[in-house]
Amino acid sequence: MKSAVYRGPGDVRIEEKPEPELQQPTDAVIRVTHTAICGSDLWFYRGHEEHEEGSGVGHEPMGIVEEVGEDVTSVQPGDRVLVPFAYSCGECEFCRKGIHTACVDGGFFGPHGDETGGAQAEKVRVLHADGTVVRVPERYADDEETLKSLLPLTDVMSTGHHAAVLADLEAGDTAVVIGDGAVGLCGVLAAKRIGAERIIAVGHHEDRLEVARELGATDTVSSRGQEAVEEVLELTHGGANHVLECVGAASALETAAQVARPGGSIGAVGVPHVESADFLQPIFYKNLSFSAGGAPVRNYIEELMDDVLQGTLDPSPILTKTVDLDGVPEGYQAMDDREAIKVMVKVDE
Amino acid sequence: MKSAVYRGPGDVRIEEKPEPELQQPTDAVIRVTHTAICGSDLWFYRGHEEHEEGSGVGHEPMGIVEEVGEDVTSVQPGDRVLVPFAYSCGECEFCRKGIHTACVDGGFFGPHGDETGGAQAEKVRVLHADGTVVRVPERYADDEETLKSLLPLTDVMSTGHHAAVLADLEAGDTAVVIGDGAVGLCGVLAAKRIGAERIIAVGHHEDRLEVARELGATDTVSSRGQEAVEEVLELTHGGANHVLECVGAASALETAAQVARPGGSIGAVGVPHVESADFLQPIFYKNLSFSAGGAPVRNYIEELMDDVLQGTLDPSPILTKTVDLDGVPEGYQAMDDREAIKVMVKVDE
Known part of the structure; x- marks a missing residue:
């Protein structure tokens, strides 16, 4: 599959990577339909943060569940889901306290967490799917305008x-x-x-x-x-x-x-x-x-989604440029040049 | 009067200074009976903080009200009082919010505030007496053991x-x-x-x-x-x-x-x-x-005093050495050498 890969400061490329697979019964594999480039991605893009060359990048996936492990009960293949930038078990002391970013068994997408791969890719493996992903109600699941308004809930x-x-x-x-x-x-x-x-x-x-x-x-x-x-x-x-x-x-x-x-x-x-x-x-x-601290997205995403679906919250104006997956390097450039506030990546275009 | 004066790192001396006088109708002049040397005094004593040579030092006075300005109503000459390390008006937004250390008209004793002079001295001028000092109930006002337990309420x-x-x-x-x-x-x-x-x-x-x-x-x-x-x-x-x-x-x-x-x-x-x-x-x-932040002593001192007077709180064990005013330089030395946890200064001995 195609994935954006870090090759050094100022150098993000689309390369072929092996497709992610289920490894644990609590995993899900998501076919990414939309993702984004984050201001925090510019820290490594600009060389202010070190990362291993060859790491997958990106951490804001939305997509369709392709496969779930046998213990996953909250979503099933075909569901449209939002995936927070951090995965979390949903059951430990810190998840119950609402600070999922401190989950004892949690982690991150992108170059911080190669367990999962980067989210600027065709597919991503989500650990602890039940504690992490949030299903978009079916009546909104294919409405492009709504999806664009929902995408920023995964992080910003x-x-x-x-x-x-x-x-x-x-x-x-x-x-x-x-x-x-x-x-x-x-x-x-x-x-x-x-x-x-x-x-x-x-x-x-x-x-x-x-x-x-x-x-x-x-x-x-x-x-x-x-x-x-x-x-x-x-x-x-x-x-x-x-x-x-x-x-x-x-x-x-x-x-x-x-x-x-x-x-x-x-x-x-x-x-x-x-x-x-x-x-x-x-x-x-x-x-x-x-x-x-890093936002416990999983703790907030449902209440924010309610408001987006009701039409009282719409963060989509921040997504001022859209690229396809091959356009990700151009997207980084546009954000680095401050030509775009935030870039949406429509993976399946 | 005698006052401890900063003459440079490692050099605190007792010198003669003019007696403080009432300058505002809200002032009080306190005859200091007990005061202390603070761990924070070691910052300048060790040369980690700069101060003007000749500044009075010390900020933890307890004593007897000697004179009050005509607007002062809460204390009168002869009262035994505790004086927080910061003076405060008691009436502004921040005093009302309980953060007297942010008083818009407040300030400090010691080398940070030469309006007042240092509190390791025979007398000290207290601005905004009504918003600052707290009277010790008369039945405890001359009990040395109680006074030693109350003194640390002025700061630590x-x-x-x-x-x-x-x-x-x-x-x-x-x-x-x-x-x-x-x-x-x-x-x-x-x-x-x-x-x-x-x-x-x-x-x-x-x-x-x-x-x-x-x-x-x-x-x-x-x-x-x-x-x-x-x-x-x-x-x-x-x-x-x-x-x-x-x-x-x-x-x-x-x-x-x-x-x-x-x-x-x-x-x-x-x-x-x-x-x-x-x-x-x-x-x-x-x-x-x-x-x-710096403690809003004035906000806490009454509830803490209640507990000291009831016998359920006693910070006096931290005062492991006592000196008279002439012994202040020796007291600094003992704290710098960590021979004393905290030094009480009995000014009127």
Whole structure:
């Protein structure tokens, strides 16, 4: 089968790989119909993260169940399913606590987990299928428009929601969202969905901040560094109680800590690529709460799917470019060049 | 009057300074009867923090009200009072929220705040007396034993309690306390007071860990680095949900993050002296909550005083050495040499 493969910084290729097979009775094999390229894929694409050459890449699959192990009861061949970027058993202490990304028997797709292979591929093996995949109700299972709105739930929409949850955001609150990438924009959507009264999006790209406004941001800040901090402090009369950090870079963490109001909460979901502890000083001196982590997508995906299917949530505007599987290298390039916010890969086209 | 003064690393002297005077109608002048030397004073004593030469030092005063401004209503001359290490207005958004250390009109004693002077002195000026000082009930006001038990409430006991609050510790929980200094030992006391079922104290000094056991630690870990982490992980079968970080050094933050259970909470009250963000990786990969800050002593001091006066809380064992004001330089030396856990200064002896 065809799979996107990492061959070094700036070099992702489509190559032939062996088809995945069932190995455990709890496995499923999914024929991927849709997947995506993630901002976090750019960390290795840009050489900021090391990965083994030849690893499969991608971690946001949606598709059709092709085969299931004999212990799998929640889905059957032919079902359309969403697959979170992390697989999880669904039964351990941490899955029951709703933090499936800490599952004692869990793992990841893409170059972090070669048990599964990458999800920018024709097929993917899902371990612990019952604890991981979520079936799309049959009446929506072939509606392309709905599927495009559901695809971001496999990672970025759930991740934006996680940022809001970690930042203790509730209806009526003011939220500051740091980052205008796909996760930041999903953070805006999540804040809007929760009922935030004011949503201040902070980013560096006018076109993306325009999307942020369309998705619900009431204010946008496009300046950088200290200037951005001062702008937010002025807009919020001294800082926001709820800050969603959706980047993971040092500057984003520092901005998040600086714009938080004393006693406030930061929810940080950007995979951290940070060396300096500078963000710690404002956390300490303002008595902030800083909660971070990879989104437990499996914990959120059903409630978010309900809203997508009802038409009250639609993250599809973040998917600004579509390629087929052969177009994946072009998709990486477009994201690296910031020509696309997020690229959808329609595998079966 | 006599005051301890910073003259450079390793050099604290007793010098003559002008007596403080009322400057605002909300001020009080306190004749200091008891004060203390704090582990955080060692940061400048050891040259890890810069301070202006000639600054008054110390921030943990207890004493007798000598004079009050005309707007002060809560205390009067002759009252025995405890003074938190930070003064606060008591009326702003942050004081009302219980984070007096973020008071918009607040500040600190010691070299951080020359408005007030240092508290290792015969007298100290307290700004916003009504929002800051707490009166000791008259029947206990001259009982030396009670006063020794109350003195640590001005900082370290309230700080240990803050760590427990930030770590979301509740009755029946397991707590890990990082640090066997005065704050760590007060963290043990705070955890015990809250009703933690298991309290694991992590430190480097057998004699202090012995005190930790006397104060309520059920287990102690004296190994260092990765070995200590593994010991705690084994004791807790994979990490603790509540970790009190009571040091502020990089290694302590890293240990705290490494021994936390996925989904757990860290309360960090050690003033951070950290350059590397290494502690961030486990926070992210385990979906931890990290809350940090200087203790809002004024918010806690009354409830803690109630327990001291009832005899159910006694932090006095941490005060292992007593000096008079002239003995303050000797007291710094004893703490720097780790001969004393914490030094009480009896100013009026």
